[in-house]
Amino acid sequence: MSLRETLKAIVETVEGGLGATVMGYDGIPIDEYLTDSGTLDLRLMAVEYATIMKEVGSAVEVLKTGELQELSVNTAMSRVIIRAINDDLFLILALAADGNFGKGRYLLMREAPAIGELLA
Amino acid sequence: MSLRETLKAIVETVEGGLGATVMGYDGIPIDEYLTDSGTLDLRLMAVEYATIMKEVGSAVEVLKTGELQELSVNTAMSRVIIRAINDDLFLILALAADGNFGKGRYLLMREAPAIGELLA
Numbered sequence: 376m377s378l379r380e381t382l383k384a385i386v387e388t389v390e391g392g393l394g395a396t397v398m399g400y401d402g403i404p405i406d407e408y409l410t411d412s413g414t415l416d417l418r419l420m421a422v423e424y425a426t427i428m429k430e431v432g433s434a435v436e437v438l439k440t441g442e443l444q445e446l447s448v449n450t451a452m453s454r455v456i457i458r459a460i461n462d463d464l465f466l467i468l469a470l471a472a473d474g475n476f477g478k479g480r481y482l483l484m485r486e487a488p489a490i491g492e493l494l495a
Numbered sequence: 496m497s498l499r500e501t502l503k504a505i506v507e508t509v510e511g512g513l514g515a516t517v518m519g520y521d522g523i524p525i526d527e528y529l530t531d532s533g534t535l536d537l538r539l540m541a542v543e544y545a546t547i548m549k550e551v552g553s554a555v556e557v558l559k560t561g562e563l564q565e566l567s568v569n570t571a572m573s574r575v576i577i578r579a580i581n582d583d584l585f586l587i588l589a590l591a592a593d594g595n596f597g598k599g600r601y602l603l604m605r606e607a608p609a610i611g612e613l614l615a
Binding site for chain 2: 416419420423424426427430431434435437438440441442443444445446447448449450451452453472477
């Protein structure tokens with residue numbers, strides 16, 4: 376399965392899936408898949424969260440609680456789950472506010488290693 | 496129940512609970528409860544995450560996805576869940592890496608409004 380197909384499978388498997396993207400910590404997107412449904416600006420979201428992931432990574436280093444694995448941000452209108460793939464890349468999944476958060480987390484945890492290998 | 500007792504009840508109800516604190520976005524802690532078990536620096540954690548919550552709050556405003564409700568950060572050694580109480584305060588729960596993340600999220604969601612009223 377190509378990267379685009381993997382992203383599509385994740386988004387379409389999870390209830391409320393809006394889009395998914397693989398992104399570098401340098402803010403450069405690798406690939407993305409977005410449903411037709413949304414007014415979601417996945418590109419802008421990825422750039423904003425690239426900054427946040429770097430900030431959280433630094434905080435986690437200060438706190439000495441081990442490597443950053445996952446960040447999630449829930450707002451009134453969305454659920455965003457971000458999973459570290461390796462030191463360079465992370466995976467973002469955006470869900471509707473009533474999306475299946477637990478399943479989204481599970482799919483990212485399951486797929487992140489495979490995506491890392493695909494891009495190695 | 497006092498604020499300290501509420502924090503204690505949360506930490507002791509959730510499997511793997513290490514500590515909880517109520518914190519202002521200005522970085523000033525209101526109260527905290529910490530189990531004996533840990534080497535956890537809850538004070539430092541709260542200060543680091545106060546900064547992160549402000550950053551994420553700004554990102555969420557840019558993205559126009561509604562009010563920030565919850566942030567979670569999972570690392571190799573810990574699960575941290577942060578729940579907004581109101582515009583001034585938030586609630587942090589720290590769990591061990593094998594702690595019950597779902598129950599922690601549920602308890603914070605349930606208790607945040609009551610804590611907000613207690614401090615109003």
